Amino acid sequence: MDRRKFIKDSCAVCLSAAGVATIASSCTPSRFISGSLGKDGLYIDTNEFVNKQKGKGNFLSYIIVRNEALQYPICVYRFNETEYYALWMRCTHQGTELQVAGDYLQCTAHGSEFDNKGTVKTGPADRNLRNFPVTVNHNQLFIDLRAV
Numbered sequence: 286m287d288r289r290k291f292i293k294d295s296c297a298v299c300l301s302a303a304g305v306a307t308i309a310s311s312c313t314p315s316r317f318i319s320g321s322l323g324k325d326g327l328y329i330d331t332n333e334f335v336n337k338q339k340g341k342g343n344f345l346s347y348i349i350v351r352n353e354a355l356q357y358p359i360c361v362y363r364f365n366e367t368e369y370y371a372l373w374m375r376c377t378h379q380g381t382e383l384q385v386a387g388d389y390l391q392c393t394a395h396g397s398e399f400d401n402k403g404t405v406k407t408g409p410a411d412r413n414l415r416n417f418p419v420t421v422n423h424n425q426l427f428i429d430l431r432a433v
């Protein structure tokens with residue numbers, strides 16, 4: 286096999302594997318919950334992150350909190366048992382509600398993209414997503430909404 290054909294074939298295999306991984310991660314169904322609204326924020330049971338299809342010890346990387354009291358949903362990413370990020374799903378460009386695709390949030394209006402910590406990865410948005418402080422107390426998360 287000549288060098289050029291080897292590189293071409295190797296790249297095709299790598300791109301196929303990357304494509305399958307991307308499709309697989311974006312096909313994981315999103316879990317929507319409403320949470321419990323308190324005076325200063327939302328309460329969520331950490332068991333909401335348990336991946337019921339795979340069983341105990343397997344966790345979803347995120348859940349989406351959709352509550353009628355909120356103008357936009359909040360995507361809560363779980364990094365480990367003590368680290369969570371709660372992101373306001375409002376595009377910082379012109380306010381369109383974002384869609385979650387695995388570890389990214391995407392805007393269908395003009396294509397902005399944000400990572401799972403709310404950092405802008407693709408414009409036209411030029412500001413990171415608003416995020417809310419999250420505290421963990423035993424099996425409960427508190428998302429502080431006082432800054433909304």
Ligand code: FES
Nearest residue numbers: 376378379392395
């Ligand atoms: S409103 Fe999201 S990219 Fe324009």
